[in-house]
Amino acid sequence: MSRRAVLETRNDALVARARKVMPGGVSSPVRAFAAVGGTPRFIERGAGAWITDADGNTLLDLVLSWGPLIAGHAHPRVVEAAAAAVARGSSFGSSCELEVRLAEQITGIMPAVEMIRFVSSGTEAVMSAMRLARAATGRRGIVKFEGCYHGHSDALLASAGSGVATLSLPDSPGVSPAVVADTHLAAYNDLEAVGELFRVFGDEIAAVLVEPVAGNMGVVPPAPGFLEGLRRVTLEHGALLVFDEVMTGWRVHPGGAQALYGIAPDLTTLGKVMGGGFPAAAYGGRRELMELVAPEGSVYQAGTLSGNPVAMAAGLATLELLGDPGQWARADSWAREAAGVLAGAAARRGVPLSVQRVGTMFTPFFTDTPVRSFSDARRSDRMAFARFFHAMLDAGVYLPPSPLEACFSSMVHDDDALAHFDRAVRGALAC
Numbered sequence: 001m002s003r004r005a006v007l008e009t010r011n012d013a014l015v016a017r018a019r020k021v022m023p024g025g026v027s028s029p030v031r032a033f034a035a036v037g038g039t040p041r042f043i044e045r046g047a048g049a050w051i052t053d054a055d056g057n058t059l060l061d062l063v064l065s066w067g068p069l070i071a072g073h074a075h076p077r078v079v080e081a082a083a084a085a086v087a088r089g090s091s092f093g094s095s096c097e098l099e100v101r102l103a104e105q106i107t108g109i110m111p112a113v114e115m116i117r118f119v120s121s122g123t124e125a126v127m128s129a130m131r132l133a134r135a136a137t138g139r140r141g142i143v144k145f146e147g148c149y150h151g152h153s154d155a156l157l158a159s160a161g162s163g164v165a166t167l168s169l170p171d172s173p174g175v176s177p178a179v180v181a182d183t184h185l186a187a188y189n190d191l192e193a194v195g196e197l198f199r200v201f202g203d204e205i206a207a208v209l210v211e212p213v214a215g216n217m218g219v220v221p222p223a224p225g226f227l228e229g230l231r232r233v234t235l236e237h238g239a240l241l242v243f244d245e246v247m248t249g250w251r252v253h254p255g256g257a258q259a260l261y262g263i264a265p266d267l268t269t270l271g272k273v274m275g276g277g278f279p280a281a282a283y284g285g286r287r288e289l290m291e292l293v294a295p296e297g298s299v300y301q302a303g304t305l306s307g308n309p310v311a312m313a314a315g316l317a318t319l320e321l322l323g324d325p326g327q328w329a330r331a332d333s334w335a336r337e338a339a340g341v342l343a344g345a346a347a348r349r350g351v352p353l354s355v356q357r358v359g360t361m362f363t364p365f366f367t368d369t370p371v372r373s374f375s376d377a378r379r380s381d382r383m384a385f386a387r388f389f390h391a392m393l394d395a396g397v398y399l400p401p402s403p404l405e406a407c408f409s410s411m412v413h414d415d416d417a418l419a420h421f422d423r424a425v426r427g428a429l430a431c
């Protein structure tokens with residue numbers, strides 16, 4: 001065997017080929033392992049809680065496609081529903097009954113979502129919801145929070161200027177400063193900063209957009225009173241409250257964060273779980289707001305593959321599985337046990353670890369203090385996470401390859417998976 005053949009695995013070969021024809025060799029940046037170093041994995045297949053990479057390694061999956069797979073990989077009911085739909089035709093560009101059924105299902109689960117518009121990605125859902133909020137209020141300003149991610153639309157790729165009330169800056173080259181000029185940033189869980197923004201910009205603010213449980217800086221729950229405060233201040237100023245539940249929908253509670261915290265937002269964005277692993281997302285909310293969307297109203301928004309029947313079928317099958325409360329409880333209790341395993345092992349080893357969990361989402365932050373904001377999250381020890389990540393990968397557990405992301409559980413993560421996780425954590429924290 002040649003030296004090259006010995007050194008180069010099938011995964012390495014795929015990574016090299018991919019890097020020649022795709023930026024960073026990936027279709028989305030975090031997959032490139034930039035935050036943890038090392039070689040990203042190509043995944044060939046998944047079954048239940050487990051995935052198999054291009055070299056045949058089987059790994060316990062806590063990424064679950066970044067959240068959608070609450071039923072695990074290739075759940076028979078989801079596969080059957082998607083296969084039956086695709087056999088009838090993959091896309092029509094016309095309405096189909098599956099859309100109505102999924103819309104009825106979601107509006108039944110989330111009372112604040114009286115009407116819904118399907119789109120293909122979370123980015124599109126939030127971008128469209130912001131357009132609607134601006135149209136409905138006749139205002140331009142959007143308040144968002146540092147460390148929350150709402151997709152990659154230009155107006156939401158903004159980072160904070162030097163003070164609460166100063167202009168935001170583009171968070172990526174290519175985003176025009178003019179496009180983020182109406183996007184105002186506040187620290188997560190900082191109601192005072194939000195109050196200050198309303199004092200300065202007052203009735204120019206169309207909407208406050210928030211991940212009701214932040215997942216994109218790692219899992220950061222809302223402090224008691226934070227979401228209630230946002231609801232109050234938006235009502236006082238005639239602005240809309242938009243919950244971005246693309247990640248939290250069906251993950252923190254079967255009815256989303258709005259059910260968990262008992263707060264009705266004006267608009268809600270959904271994605272991930274509601275597509276059952278296929279590209280589907282949505283925005284919805286109060287009827288009189290949604291009736292402003294074309295063709296009923298004049299707020300334009302459209303999509304060739306919106307309401308795609310295969311995605312609708314997979315989403316419906318997933319939500320029907322979640323209709324059995326025992327299924328969601330299984331995913332929730334697995335995440336609780338896993339968080340306990342992490343916290344227990346860290347305490348025994350004297351490793352500073354703050355494990356934060358809401359429902360089926362959790363993050364081990366390498367810090368000894370609770371994380372309440374993006375600046376707290378950034379103070380966690382990223383190198384310690386990177387070492388932990390690789391030790392876990394070597395032990396057969398696939399964690400999100402970044403310290404500022406959420407791990408996810410599913411209804412098919414079982415006792416074997418937990419025992420495997422426990423062994424891996426004990427070994428990884430001992431290194």
Ligand code: PLP
Pocket residue numbers: 066120121122123124126149150151152211215216244245246247248271272281
């Ligand atoms: N909003 C939230 C809260 C998200 O977590 C994400 C993606 O992770 C998005 C929006 C964007 O969704 P998508 O990646 O489907 O465009």
